[in-house]
Amino acid sequence: MNKFYLTTAIPYVNGKPHIGHALEYFQADTVRNYHRLLGEETLLLSGADENALKNVQKAEEEGIKVEEFLNRNSKVFEKAFSDLGIKLDVFQRGSDKIRHWPGVQKLWQLCFKNGDIYKKTYGGYYCVGCESFKTEKELVNGLCPEHQKKPELVREENYFFRLSKYQNQLTNLIETNELKIIPENKRAETLSFIKSGLEDFSISRSYQRAHGIGVPVPGDKTQIIYVWFDALDIYMTGIGFGINEKEWNKWWPADLHIIGKDINRFHTVYWPAMLLSAGLPLPKEILIHSFINSGGQKMSKTLGNVIDPFEIANKYGVEALRYYLLSQIPLSEDGDFTIDRFLEIYTADLTNGLGNLAARVAKLSQNNKIKAPNPEQVFDNKLKEYFKNYQFSEALAYLWTKVAEVNREINQRKPWELSGNEAKLTILNLIKEIQYIAFNLQPFLPQTAAKILNQFSGHIEYQSPLFPRIKNS
């Protein structure tokens, strides 16, 4: 049996899940459902990146222990999945000393043995207020713009990863699509970034500066493994890397990482380089989604245009939100979400489109006492094509042309004027078409598809609307 292992990005838990996370999670679940329906064994992983100074700062601000802070915030993200109707197989936390830490240290050692980890003194302007380094460009009149303080010139010895060594190898892997980056414009960005020249990056912090939080560097108690060299490993430690080789071997390499455009570099450059250094297989595909604006602008509290996905899901249903995000947000460009637009799409596509179609065919079937045939269990070839490049919106638009076709067909044939065998054959055909749409819809809207398939099996009855009309308030 084929396997399909995919991951969402590992969110940084300092903050709340937003609509961009919802988009990513729906995309991941859709891909997973598709592969599962193809008969493959699937595993969907997410997790929490808990290694960051900001977490420490935030916890201190709130006056609670770091551990408590992490527990609480990670739960919020884990819960986001179930709130969105998605079942994860693994939620791997970065603070997990039993499952995560051994794998991180193992990866470190593999890279170290290969000579790609070395010590270097790193100097820079360090703002105590921000607890982070500032580049000279960021400073205004030599002061930190946020704190109006003069940053200290700090020198610290850290471990670095020899990223520069992998420039040619990475270029080649991406150009040959051995490491496939989707969509094309993100792939081009990565390539141009690599060609502009790669610099080694630091992968550790002093124990002091990290406040002792994080995975210790093997053999050096004064240093803690930092951010990317820790967080990315979750994709492997979550499936047993470092503690359960059998499990890890079964699933690795990942078939797909789904991420946002902000962390493109780390996934398409740093991560593959780390794996190359360690002599491990690379993920096969990386799908990069863009951001969601509201009314053409970045969502911000100040503008008051922030859309809370959980509020929408509560009010109008998870699958309505899911439909909007999968169908209206383009793959390669930033998308837009406003309530007005959402309601328009809801009414046009779900209420008037799919929902009404199911209702009218159900009533026709009921009136004529037609029993449903068994649905055909094969995906549409066009849909399969769309899945190759994860063209969710194109796939849904295609399915909705089927909805329109069936509506047209009903109006042309006027089954309500027919009787006997003629009525039966006509309506039977309509039922088959609905089943076909529902079967193909399963990856995208699993609950809705299941409802339709269930309604159109055996004895067919008219039921309450799939998508109740939303009255204009």
Next chain:
RNA sequence: CGCGGGGUAGAGCAGUGGCAGCUCGCGAGGCUCAUAAUCUCGAGGUCCUGGGUUCGAAUCCCAGCCCCGCAACCA
């Protein structure tokens, strides 16, 4: 010389050289199985501006204006 995306009907978008398209919304008509749903027809566009190339440009080139991101050890 930082890098990139974008400016096409009221709204959201597709369209990379050959009579300007899609969805929603809007108007008129038809139908009654259906959630005032569906179906047919229609109105609506200086394709950001100014030059240029071409028999022909939304589409290629040059200049400019406007909007939005990113600017590597920071998720």
